Amino acid sequence: MAQKPSIPKGTRDFSPTEVAKRNYIIQTIKKHFEVYGFQPIETPSFENSETLMGKYGDEGDRLIFKILNSGDFISKVDDVTYSSKNSASLTPKITEKALRYDLTVPFARYVVMHQNEIDFPFKRYQIQPVWRADRPQKGRFREFYQCDADVVGAKSLLQEVEFVQLYDAVFTALGLKGTTIKINNRKVLSGIAEVIGAKHLLIDFTVALDKLDKIGEEGVKKEMLAKGISESAIDKASPLFAMSGSSMEQLEQLKSLLVESEIGMAGVAELDEITRNVEALGLQSAQLQLDVTLARGLNYYTGAIFEVSAPEDVKMGSIGGGGRYDDLTGIFGLKDISGVGISFGLDRIYLVMEELNLFPSSVSKSVDVLCVNFGNQESMAALKLVNQMRAKGIKAEVYPTNTKMQKQMKYANSRNIPYVVLIGAQELEQEQFVVKDMAQGTQQTYSLGNSEEFTEHL
């Protein structure tokens, strides 16, 4: 019995047009990564479980796809664990491998393993799929691509400035205007937690603060209370809810709030330097915005935190994120290596560009030239011409069968082919070929012996 085919939830097939559009984004990102001096690496799709587990928090562990061991794995489990029916204790005994959850942790592992071959500072980029056992939504998949660029082994804040410029350069090149690059600093968040006396509740505090734009001031306060943050502490933090004005103005407000906190002031100083330098260099189409409520990736970020949101009129989560992590490689035994990086969410950028109609029509063009097939003799002449064009790198093909012209023209039209070449009996006799410009509807005749006359315009 034939089964109805399907693919797992949260995964997708990509048609030729979709692949072309995805490649267009990838090529643009790749080009800029390389222009900025990053070098590509690739890592395996799956890692040893212990490399990934525990690096993304409890929530992260739950979302990691585990790979079942091969062979008779269940007989190797001891009876106590087996009969406990406890997933948490059974899982590590039957799954030694897991699918990559992001590109940053595998990169940290890579750096530690190859530390003796690497020239620091090491600037690498990596464009590969990652997997998360999340419940899918719009713009949220179980298999998706991340495009990461990171620098390890350099503490200078110049890197942060460059990453902001890199974001701006890529989004400008893609024609994606009006993106907002939000920036914050983990040290500022630590400072605030310290000043209000909730140092031990930093994560709870920041996770709640992060929701300000979503659930409002009252909602945030309520959540903080629920997490055990005292009312007086929340009161002290209240200036945060009313932060406004330019980045510089907000920094001034932060300075007065954080005078007592050494770490907080260090964060303010970093933000100050980064924003000043970005402002001095200027951005083309993106906007840099200080956002003290931004609190992503706290499991490893230690300094700057970035998040990019799509233009306002598009409903989409962040299309990029990143930050500085002072000791990511520490967990793998390599101390004192600072890293900072950013990530582009290919699939979400795709959805945003599709919604805003930003893909150039040339992206989905399959070939440049299609020759109509009029029969054996004629198509041989066409093949000859096509070979000349292919030698010049022009994408050209001959329609494979001698069907009616209407059908061939329709085919060219629906495949978005800009030029159709006609070599029929008449043309063959006169050693000519006719080129129809599909967009204009115009036709022009060229000599078969002098095809350059046509091809040099392409």
Next chain:
RNA sequence: GUGGUUGUAGCUCAGCUGGUUAGAGCGCUGGAUUGUGGUUCCAGAGGUCGCCGGUUCGAACCCGGUCUUCCACCCCA
């Protein structure tokens, strides 16, 4: 992982309180047009109503389960 939502032709969607052969637009195929697509006209093909089970004389419609989509939470690209 929790709560909800969606599924009808290739696509976008109609389909009355359950009632006979389930419709439209677009697309597709053929013809008007034997050397001209994108415009026009005519004709035609195409559907186990997501899947499994139940209620009923009778189910696209009601009930249960399941898969999928999307949404909120969680978290995140």
